[in-house]
Amino acid sequence: MTEWPWTAPAAGTAETQASRRTRLAGNCKRMAAGLLLLSLSACSFAPDYARPAPLVPATYQAPETPGVSIGNLGWHDFFRRPELQRLIGEALAHNRDIRIASARVAEARAAWRIEGASLYPQLDAVGTGTRGRSLFNLPGAGTTPIDTKQVSAQLSASWEIDFWGRLRNLRDAARWQYLASEEARRAVATSLVAQVANGYLLEREYEERAKLARSSIQTREESLRIMRRRYEVGAGSKLDMTQAQTLLAQARMTLQALEQDQAVNRNAMALLVGHPVTIAPGTLTLLDAPEHPPLPVGLPSELLINRPDIAEAENQLRAANANIGAARAAFFPSISLTGAYGTMSDALDGLFSKGSEAWSFTPTIRLPLFNAGRLKGNLDVAKARRERAVAEYEKAIQSAFRDVSDALVRRRQLQLQIDTTKEMLDAQRERARLAQLRFDNGRSAYLEVLDAQRDLFDAEQSLVQLRRAELASVVALYSALGGGFADDRAFETAPSGNNREQTR
Numbered sequence: 001m002t003e004w005p006w007t008a009p010a011a012g013t014a015e016t017q018a019s020r021r022t023r024l025a026g027n028c029k030r031m032a033a034g035l036l037l038l039s040l041s042a043c044s045f046a047p048d049y050a051r052p053a054p055l056v057p058a059t060y061q062a063p064e065t066p067g068v069s070i071g072n073l074g075w076h077d078f079f080r081r082p083e084l085q086r087l088i089g090e091a092l093a094h095n096r097d098i099r100i101a102s103a104r105v106a107e108a109r110a111a112w113r114i115e116g117a118s119l120y121p122q123l124d125a126v127g128t129g130t131r132g133r134s135l136f137n138l139p140g141a142g143t144t145p146i147d148t149k150q151v152s153a154q155l156s157a158s159w160e161i162d163f164w165g166r167l168r169n170l171r172d173a174a175r176w177q178y179l180a181s182e183e184a185r186r187a188v189a190t191s192l193v194a195q196v197a198n199g200y201l202l203e204r205e206y207e208e209r210a211k212l213a214r215s216s217i218q219t220r221e222e223s224l225r226i227m228r229r230r231y232e233v234g235a236g237s238k239l240d241m242t243q244a245q246t247l248l249a250q251a252r253m254t255l256q257a258l259e260q261d262q263a264v265n266r267n268a269m270a271l272l273v274g275h276p277v278t279i280a281p282g283t284l285t286l287l288d289a290p291e292h293p294p295l296p297v298g299l300p301s302e303l304l305i306n307r308p309d310i311a312e313a314e315n316q317l318r319a320a321n322a323n324i325g326a327a328r329a330a331f332f333p334s335i336s337l338t339g340a341y342g343t344m345s346d347a348l349d350g351l352f353s354k355g356s357e358a359w360s361f362t363p364t365i366r367l368p369l370f371n372a373g374r375l376k377g378n379l380d381v382a383k384a385r386r387e388r389a390v391a392e393y394e395k396a397i398q399s400a401f402r403d404v405s406d407a408l409v410r411r412r413q414l415q416l417q418i419d420t421t422k423e424m425l426d427a428q429r430e431r432a433r434l435a436q437l438r439f440d441n442g443r444s445a446y447l448e449v450l451d452a453q454r455d456l457f458d459a460e461q462s463l464v465q466l467r468r469a470e471l472a473s474v475v476a477l478y479s480a481l482g483g484g485f486a487d488d489r490a491f492e493t494a495p496s497g498n499n500r501e502q503t504r
Contacts, residue, residue: 044165046172046325049318052390056300056401060408069298071306071481075193078478083280084200087273091196092189094274101185108178115174118167121159126340128152152358154342161337166329169322176319183312186485190308192272194479198472199269204284205468206262212460213255220248220453227446240446247450251457284467295474297408297481303400306482310400313393320386327379333367403480407473414470421463428456 070078079085092098130150137143162168227244230236270276304310341359343352368375435452438444478484 043163044169044325045328046165046169046322049321051314052317052394054300054304054397055394056397058301059299060297060401060405067294067296069302069306069481070295070478071298071302071483073478073483075484078483079193079197081200081282081285083282084197087200087269087277087279088193088196090275090277091192091273095192095272096274097188098185098192101181101188105178105181105185108174108181112171112174112178115167115171118160119162119171121157124156126152126154126156126342149346150344151347152342152344153352154340154358156338156340158336158338161335163335164329164332166326166334169325169329173319173322173326176315176322180312180315180319183308183315186308187312190479190482190484193484194475196269196272197475199265199272200279201284201468201471201475202265203262203269203279204282205464206258206265207281208284208464209461210255210258210262212457212464213251213258216251216453216457217248217255220244220251224248236446243446243450247453250454254457254461284464284471295411295477297404297477300401300404303397303404303482307396307400308482308485310393310396310482313389313396317386317389317393320382320389324379324382324386327375327382330375330378331368333365336364336366338362338364400480400482404477407477407480411470411473411477414466414473418463418466418470421459421466425456425459425463428452428459432456 075088076085079088128151131148133145133147135143135145160167224241224244224247227236227241231238231241266277266279269279304314339359339361341357343356344358345353345356432449432452432455435444435449439446439449
């Protein structure tokens with residue numbers, strides 16, 4: 001008859017303490033190796049993962065420029081303006097949303113480590129001391145108090161054998177949640193880069209529009225001086241003078257509104273960057289490139305790789321898939337092993353004396369019989385969450401395709417609007433010149449000059465706004481393609497940065 005590894009030697013067996021320890025250690029090693037091999041070869045009830053088919057066309061509707069997608073460029077290579085690069089770098093280093101996202105990554109990574117630890121045996125050193133008094137009622141002797149003392153020192157080990165893959169599925173779910181948090185941080189960073197770039201463009205727009213407003217104010221102040229002088233000498237009417245005053249007041253109001261918007265934009269930039277910012281004067285440009293540079297977008301399939309929100313949604317789907325396996329495994333028996341080895345004595349000085357050793361080994365198997373539908377409910381929850389994750393993944397893909405398509409349409413249409421506005425601006429300038437000549441020659445009222453100058457000023461302001469909007473559409477296209485963090489320099493300036501590829 002084969003002896004179980006944990007069977008104690010029969011009474012009276014001539015066996016030294018050292019040989020007994022050697023035999024027990026060898027048996028434990030063989031048993032642990034066999035159980036570990038059994039655990040590693042355990043099955044899994046998680047469904048086989050298959051990436052849902054993207055419900056988007058194979059190509060974009062807008063005409064495409066051949067070449068590698070700009071979404072593969074890091075923001076260092078896409079935004080070439082040194083001032084803008086400085087602002088983006090400071091934002092990645094100091095923005096609080098990035099810090100919050102980084103903390104969530106660290107939290108998810110620790111949760112993954114916690115779930116993974118359940119796969120391995122737990123070993124504890126346990127020391128206990130007990131002292132008490134009990135009362136015993138002995139026949140003929142009455143109640144007798146008995147004092148008891150006991151001290152022990154043990155190594156305690158416990159291990160749940162993951163035969164059905166429940167623990168491994170929980171570990172895998174935590175891992176995919178961790179990777180999803182990494183992608184969520186990338187999404188925050190991508191959005192942050194776009195917001196900083198748009199704030200920079202707004203600063204440049206307000207600067208140019210304010211410059212135009214100041215120039216118009218100077219011109220209109222001179223016109224008002226002339227009209228006032230004409231009125232004073234009787235060569236002009238008071239109506240012409242008040243119309244000139246109105247035109248000047250409108251330009252001043254526009255400048256005041258621009259200065260207010262510029263201050264608000266700088267406050268927003270300070271929130272993005274993490275501290276008050278100073279932006280040197282400059283022109284309304286973004287890429288240091290021609291006015292309409294080619295911007296290849298690639299194929300929609302590349303969004304599955306470059307867009308962090310899509311990658312996050314897929315990782316959430318993988319985590320939900322693994323949770324189904326854990327919920328299914330909970331229906332089957334769980335096997336756990338608990339053992340302890342140490343010494344025990346009724347006095348501290350005899351704790352390590354000869355003959356004081358003690359040990360125990362307790363295998364446990366637990367089979368759920370009745371739980372009022374709790375396990376079935378957990379499985380239904382896991383399946384419902386997987387269905388939701390599938391829908392969220394498909395929605396993320398469709399939203400990404402829409403973002404790219406919208407950015408392409410806006411850029412193309414804004415280019416056409418800019419060309420049309422330039423033509424209109426040339427016409428307004430000629431109109432203003434002719435209206436001034438007609439007024440100087442006494443062939444029209446000053447109201448005609450007033451309308452022409454007002455329309456010219458509005459056209460100049462509109463052109464600057466359209467140029468800023470066209471550059472903002474470039475930023476939107478770059479962000480929609482998942483650009484900014486496709487390379488390993490993703491968070492080189494951000495705290496707690498991690499190489500994304502190393503987590504795969």
